[in-house]
Amino acid sequence: MRAFHVVALALGVASVLGCRDEGVNGADSPVLRISASALGKEGDVLRAQLARFQANHPDVRIEQHPTPDSADLRHQLYVQWLNAGAVEPDVLQLDVIWTPEFAAAGWILPLDRFSPDVSAFFPRIIDANQWQGSLFALPWFADVGMLYYRTDLVARPPATFDELFAQAANAQREHGIETGFVWQGARYEGLVTTYLEHLGATGGRILTDEGAIGVDSDQSVAALQLMLRGFAEGITPATVASYHEEEARLVFQNGRAVFMRNWPYAYALLDDPAQSKVAGRVGIAPMPRMATGRPTAALGGSQLAINAKSRRPDLAYALVAFLTDERQMRERAQVVGQYPTRPALLDDPQMSTFLRAPAADVRRVIDAAEPRPVTPIYTELSERLQVELHRALVGQKSAAAALHDAAAEMRIVIEKTRVGESAPRSESSNGRMLPLLGLAIASVAVIAFVAIARRRATRVGSLRAKAPDVRLAWAFVTPALLCISVVAVFPLAWTVWESLHNDDLRLPWTGRPIVWLANYAEAVVDPRVGEAVVHTAIFTIGAVTLEIVCGLLCALALNRDYRARGLVRAVLLIPWAIPTVVAALVWNFMFQPVGVTNQVLLSIGLIDAPLVWFNYAVTAWVPIILSDVWKTTPFVALLLLAGLQNIDETLLEAARVDGASAWQQFWRITLPLLKPAIAVALLFRALDAVRVFDLIYVLSGGGPGTSTEPIAFYTFNALLQNLRFGYGSALSVLVFLGAFMLAIAFMRVMSTDLLRGHAR
């Protein structure tokens, strides 16, 4: 009882605290919120500059709206929030590739009315931020992919890729350097940027000037083959296929690579003698070319845009203009080392010191900048491309086959979205009234059902004495039933209805036409759906089998009376009780390349080099399944333990007296009697396993590639990363049907009287 008073008190305090905050829509004193990178030095300089701006605008609070710094996560959240009509954050930091997408969807303001001084910025970067003739974001800092090289191993930077491979091989041989060339090869946008630079080198294009797909052209295929050539010649290690920026940087920083492709941020870290083994011996240059192309630097970097629903657009623009003005930009270059987007600043005599690289080299790289295709559906195109490129990198497909498939998928995407047609019309209001209508109908239906059922029950075959009982029963049951119908049944019905429409919330000009079963037809032939089903099956079978077996063993071991029993049970229960994402993070940490698992395996000699678990499809499953087993075996063990304790001791006694061995007792008596408990455990665990999401989100993100992507995860991406609500709803219905049929199959096979037992 006392514990409850404490909890109630805590709740009360929390609610009071909670009432003060106004959440997203409306606060008393005006607030302007900006969402931007705030990690490390970026955070320091941002805070300083925001404080400076605040000093000039004392009547408004300037605050940060924290977002994860991972680009993918931030993008998914922006999409989810802006589509939901969030009025904050007012100012958003956008990756350069998001501008056309957000502009086309009407989520950010065109800036022309504020008359920004566009001539002061690099023209290529300005171009990347324009959509249909209007400017939608101001460039904040530039990121350009470039070649890092070891000045002590290489006389001068290579001008062509042939030179690069030759120089790398040389240095590896003569100086015993482990690898020749490292870059970003994991299945993410970084891979596409690396590919873009190889594309520029061979003269290929992702999108031609006419807007057609160009990744299956000869030059584009040659570009991918160029990347693969490194693997074949021993210049590029196979592990590159799991590298993001940091993995590559660490290899180069520890002196284990001759060349590295990376972004400018790495330079300052590489030149820091406190942590880098190659400080003072690093140079930068544009990426090399081949005969048919030119040096290319993938254009990245961030821009600042204004939320179209911001309540203070003028002030928001003032902040944007402030953060991108000469002084703040210069300070950012000084503190963080990020490249300014104003050419004039590169003439500043101190800029070379700030950027820790000769300003002339930097300008050369920025001049080679190549933006990615400026189209609102770039993310979707890139997703398809990433998957296929990665398949080629890990040897699943040849370069030509991978790009051929990628081109086909990308063409389908372009066709479906009809990009470039008329300007976005206003969003259809269908989506707004329908849910409310459905809600009303559902409520009426439930009440009607209950009323009718009550009437029938009272009339048919009930004794006088029981009548008040029945009325009371329905009075008790109705509120809960109503609640459940509203939050569960109605949404399911809505999802089914939505799945019959084509509804892409990012492309409001395509409307919401009814397409009947087209989404289901697409799902059936979508290769990722089939794979997702297989992945779900792998996870379910692997995890649940282990859980039942381990759970049984645990239950048998626990089936004794001893003093510390309560404590043991409590310790075993904790994994079950903690949030899944927490368990996943803990296991993620343990399976990092430098994590404890590798340390143990190394020390007992099972492996001779740290294994990058999340790099390969097979090994990636290990931490995923293990973390699920760790988390839920206690639950299974408890269920089975309860079942064990219900088994009549006398039966076992009799068997023992008759001479049965322990094994025979177990196999012939215990196990059959345990069958109902095992069935229940199996059912619950299997149903949970087919819906797995949290674990995947945190552990592997569905990777490598999409090799650990279960169906619930793919559905989530369709819904809230790509905003394809029609298709995503169809997938949701399929998941539901799958779970439903699984449950029915179970109940049939195991013939457990769960329901009859409860209704006694």
Place this chain on the structure above:
Amino acid sequence: MRGRALTPLIATTLMVIVAAFPLYWSLVSSLTPEAQLLEPARFVPRTITLEHYVRLFEERDFWTPIRNSLIVAGVTTLLSVLLGSLCAYALARLRFRGKTPILAFILAVSMFPQITIVPPMYVLLRSLGLINSFPGLVLPYLTFAMPLAIWLLTSFFQQLPRDLEEAAMVDGASRIRTLVAIVLPLAWPGVATAAIITFIYCWNEFLFALSLTVGPDRQTVPVAIAMFRGQYQVPWGEILAATLVATAPIALLVLAFQRRIVRGLTAGAVKG
């Protein structure tokens, strides 16, 4: 004889180690300075620092997600247990037709994949302006909390001895009076257990919180933790510190109420 008693002892010790080790490892790592985190670690750390915890609460304002989780889980649990108790009592004690379909309905709802509920919830809440709000989370949470609570409570009510109630009714007390005067005091432990288990499920929920909140002012603890990802560097120290902060209250709850929880979880599954 000694051999047979030893095996379960070894097995039990092994189980406890396996269950506890990952958490112990996280604790150790969360107290390790940033620079040493990605180095091969030792079982007992050389240096201990609280910098990650400090940064967690100062720079990242971890109090807000904790408050959000408390409110959402608390309100959902309250509603589920209140409405669920009534429903469960009716299902367990009162005689009326339609029990089996209702139970089947509730069981079916508890099997709904959450992802199926996300799209309509998102659209509905958006049209009601409830995205990123407390009601906007409580509503979808009831999808799983209500059936769970009803399930747990029905099992519990069934196991209550009927004698006292029947005696009271023979003496002329009405159903409602019996409920209030006799059953409630007896049912208190079971209701508390159902509340604890429901609270734990709500606290741990991730998908709805991820999809239906917009910013840190309404994000719950699991979402806040999952958001700690740097662009180029993953702040493991702070992540692990956050995971431990998120685990500690749950661990305490479990340690305090383990017997109740076990009974609650297993009551529904196995008939005595």
